[in-house]
Amino acid sequence: MHLLTVNIGSPRHSxxxxxxxxxxxxxxxxxxxxxxxxxxxxxxxxxxxLAGDAVCDLRHHxxxxxxxxxxxxxxxxxxxxxxxxxxxNGIFGENLxxxxxxxxxxLVGERWRIGPDLVLEVTDGRVPCRTFAGHxxxxxxxxRFTQEAVTGAYLRVITPGSISAGDPxxxxxxxxxxxxxxxxxxxxxxxxxxxxxxxxxxxxHTELLKAAREYVAKQGV
Numbered sequence: 471m472h473l474l475t476v477n478i479g480s481p482r483h484s485x486x487x488x489x490x491x492x493x494x495x496x497x498x499x500x501x502x503x504x505x506x507x508x509x510x511x512x513x514x515x516x517x518x519x520l521a522g523d524a525v526c527d528l529r530h531h532x533x534x535x536x537x538x539x540x541x542x543x544x545x546x547x548x549x550x551x552x553x554x555x556x557x558x559n560g561i562f563g564e565n566l567x568x569x570x571x572x573x574x575x576x577l578v579g580e581r582w583r584i585g586p587d588l589v590l591e592v593t594d595g596r597v598p599c600r601t602f603a604g605h606x607x608x609x610x611x612x613x614r615f616t617q618e619a620v621t622g623a624y625l626r627v628i629t630p631g632s633i634s635a636g637d638p639x640x641x642x643x644x645x646x647x648x649x650x651x652x653x654x655x656x657x658x659x660x661x662x663x664x665x666x667x668x669x670x671x672x673x674x675h676t677e678l679l680k681a682a683r684e685y686v687a688k689q690g691v
Contacts, residue, residue, distance in 0.1 A: 473638075476635055477565055478522050480524055497605065506521040519627050527601075537627050545574060564622055570639075576650065588631030590627060591673060594651060595622065619656055624675065
């Protein structure tokens with residue numbers, strides 16, 4: 471398991487951007503390392519965990535629980551076959567393109583060490599938006615991505631560090647539950663699944679944990 475590329479984005483104008491100024495940082499490109507990765511701070515004020523990486527819509531993106539976004543090269547390859555076009559590393563807006571790691575099926579709370587110091591923790595799957603759809607230029611992309619639920623994973627920074635392409639990835643902790651990033655994502659469209667993610671506890675994205683607890687309290691399940 472290793473890191474194929476580290477990808478960062480610069481602000482660019484897009485008609486599909488949900489940011490008030492029409493900018494987006496989704497167009498991420500591989501860069502030469504090392505790249506410093508730290509906790510960016512709370513959502514709404516903190517952006518990306520990667521130095522130099524733009525997050526333009528702080529209402530919906532960035533912050534501690536979404537500090538880093540990872541996607542597997544194997545999953546990009548599968549999409550290439552389905553879409554019939556090349557998908558370069560970074561095309562899905564991922565900061566980390568990995569090889570040999572099951573990213574969408576990673577467990578919430580699973581921790582990865584990348585390089586000598588950086589430790590990340592899986593928090594959730596990625597919810598697609600119209601900016602994403604416009605970027606990949608595929609009709610009904612949000613619906614299709616949602617149906618496949620091959621989401622990649624959002625991660626928070628546990629221990630900061632610097633990373634470069636080629637760095638090894640080691641799973642240093644795997645929790646004792648079955649809540650995957652993909653399952654966490656599916657609660658976005660099927661709220662009845664919310665109770666099933668609670669075994670992940672505090673490792674869950676803060677907003678998802680709150681939603682799951684409120685659902686259980688309301689439904690009395």
